[in-house]
Amino acid sequence: MPLPLRPLILLAFWAGFFAQPLRAEVERDLEYGSIDGTALKLNLFKPQGKQAGLLVYIHGGAWRAGAKEDCPILELVQAGYAVASVDYRLTPQAPFPANVHDIKGAIRFLRAEGPRLGIEADHMAIIGSSAGGHLAALVGVSDGVPELEGSVGGHAGVSSRVHAIVSFFGASNLETILGQSTEYGLSVREPALRLLLGGSPLEKPALARLASPVAHLDPKDPPILLIHGDADPQMPLQQSEELERACAVRGVQARLYVLPGARHGGAEFYDATRMQLVRAFLEKHLGR
Secondary structure, eight states: OOOOOOOOEEEEEOOTTOSSOEEEEEEEEEEEEEETTEEEEEEEEEOSSSOOEEEEEEOOSTTTSOOTTOOTTGGGGGGTEEEEEEOOOOTTTOOTTHHHHHHHHHHHHHHHSHHHHTOOTTSEEEEEETHHHHHHHHHHHOTTOHHHHOOTTOOTTOOOOOSEEEEESOOOOTTTHHHHOOHHHHHHHHHHHHHHHTSOTTTOHHHHHHTOGGGGOOTTSOOEEEEEETTOSSSOHHHHHHHHHHHHHHTOOEEEEEETTOOSSOGGGGSHHHHHHHHHHHHHHTTO
């Protein structure tokens, strides 16, 4: 039986990179599932007035760090989108595919509980940054893959499908990423991948492939927007280029937007220009 909602509190909050304070109805620490006594939670931000759809945001942190409080896309709440920022099990706690199972569980929860939560979950996009961009793309293109669906949060029979994907400087092919990386990139990415997969991609080729969005593409997948800096020292630009090319081959709509001189993250990825780019993509593909 659904738990009663706590009263929603109307908050004015400063969203980091933005010039104007945002106003939203916020429901924090909503539990969407639990594993071995550990609660899995998300924060939900709802716009005032009519909703344009739901955005599920996945934070970065090399799969081993980060939290739902890091959500740089909150300006989109002012455009009418509800935003759910999701916590998931990090790799020191549980390796892949636990993170994907958690995120898909959160999506099923949001879709099943949408009417109770007061959100319009029939038009849903997933967005992520860095490791979160990789997970967003992977979740978005792996609808119905048994090894990746999991059963987190219950709601068996509820779809985990999304209608659009936005990946900020995320990985797409864990079988090729190390060969594309700089020396510095290897120092960051290789230990993170070992935690993610339980070994290097060379030692775990089947798992590396399962964890690669390029391995799951088919013409039924939702459209993808990729945003990546061409001076990224951590996540090779080739990862987004590879995903764009693979989408073209497999009949999936994809567009790569390259930021000249941009590195790995920073305010320029979430400024007014980029948020307008994301908003136009969402308006086109969420059908609102």
